[in-house]
Amino acid sequence: MEHGYEISLYEISGANEGSISGTNRIIKEQNARFAIGVGGGRSIDVAKYTAFSNGIPFISVPTAASHDGIVSGRASIHQGGRAKSMEARTPIALIADTGVIARSPFRLLSAGYGDVISNYSAVKDWELSHRLTNEHFSTYAAVLAKMSAELLIRDAEFIKEGLEESAWKVVKALVGGGVAMAIAGSSRPASGAEHMFSHTLDHILDKPALHGEQCALGSIIMMYLHGEDWRFTRDAMKKIGLGTTAAELGIPDDMIVKAIVDAPKIRPERYTILGPGISEDAARNAATITGVIGNYY
Numbered sequence: 001m002e003h004g005y006e007i008s009l010y011e012i013s014g015a016n017e018g019s020i021s022g023t024n025r026i027i028k029e030q031n032a033r034f035a036i037g038v039g040g041g042r043s044i045d046v047a048k049y050t051a052f053s054n055g056i057p058f059i060s061v062p063t064a065a066s067h068d069g070i071v072s073g074r075a076s077i078h079q080g081g082r083a084k085s086m087e088a089r090t091p092i093a094l095i096a097d098t099g100v101i102a103r104s105p106f107r108l109l110s111a112g113y114g115d116v117i118s119n120y121s122a123v124k125d126w127e128l129s130h131r132l133t134n135e136h137f138s139t140y141a142a143v144l145a146k147m148s149a150e151l152l153i154r155d156a157e158f159i160k161e162g163l164e165e166s167a168w169k170v171v172k173a174l175v176g177g178g179v180a181m182a183i184a185g186s187s188r189p190a191s192g193a194e195h196m197f198s199h200t201l202d203h204i205l206d207k208p209a210l211h212g213e214q215c216a217l218g219s220i221i222m223m224y225l226h227g228e229d230w231r232f233t234r235d236a237m238k239k240i241g242l243g244t245t246a247a248e249l250g251i252p253d254d255m256i257v258k259a260i261v262d263a264p265k266i267r268p269e270r271y272t273i274l275g276p277g278i279s280e281d282a283a284r285n286a287a288t289i290t291g292v293i294g295n296y297y
């Protein structure tokens, strides 16, 4: 073809090794110049991961906005039944049709909202690590990630089912977090103890809730541990209908406590408010006081 591009379509079965080898084969056979991931999280994960390993650019075209993976340089790939976070290509462009995204199930968009507001505790963790371990810190990346969370918390009442404006607010905030991660050169501005908590739940639960739902729930607890205004985070979540208790996400209370205690083992090199780990009693107290488990505030 003289103008334009020839497109090869490949439908994946999931973010797994089979889909990756199938995509790799097409990229090599067609001598592809770039990869486009179209769909929910899985096809985007496969496209950005294979684009990275083949050294070609990647364009992200999400049809749902349930987490910041649509703009990040990490891919969640299933290996042996477990999701692993792998290095991948940050998109060179994002094409998000908010009309399409607004028509995807609202639970997905509210989970995306949860992933963004968890930037709050993630940035707190980063600041703490900078002070205690001298970890590299980018003020610009931190401010951008925090601002994305603040804007969504402020606009909580405008995040509603079927409202296209909600989709572009959440997508813009996810992009803000993605740019922050690109500036930082790591997921630090958008991933702290609340993400380790969520990843731990993914490992110990047969049926985990959505990533963004778990991260936001964890964020309430981590904000409390930081001595920050955790009610601010919780109240915004309530406004948009995100679960603020373990029961609402269908998670047993004991699993919440276990996930807080075990979270630092997920990524020991990433220093957070949980330090090398907190006691089971302290974890239970934090989850109880914030109303995540039990039933009093």
Ligand SMILES: [Zn+2]
Binding pocket: 067, 068, 115, 190, 191, 195, 211, 215
């Ligand atoms: Zn996330």
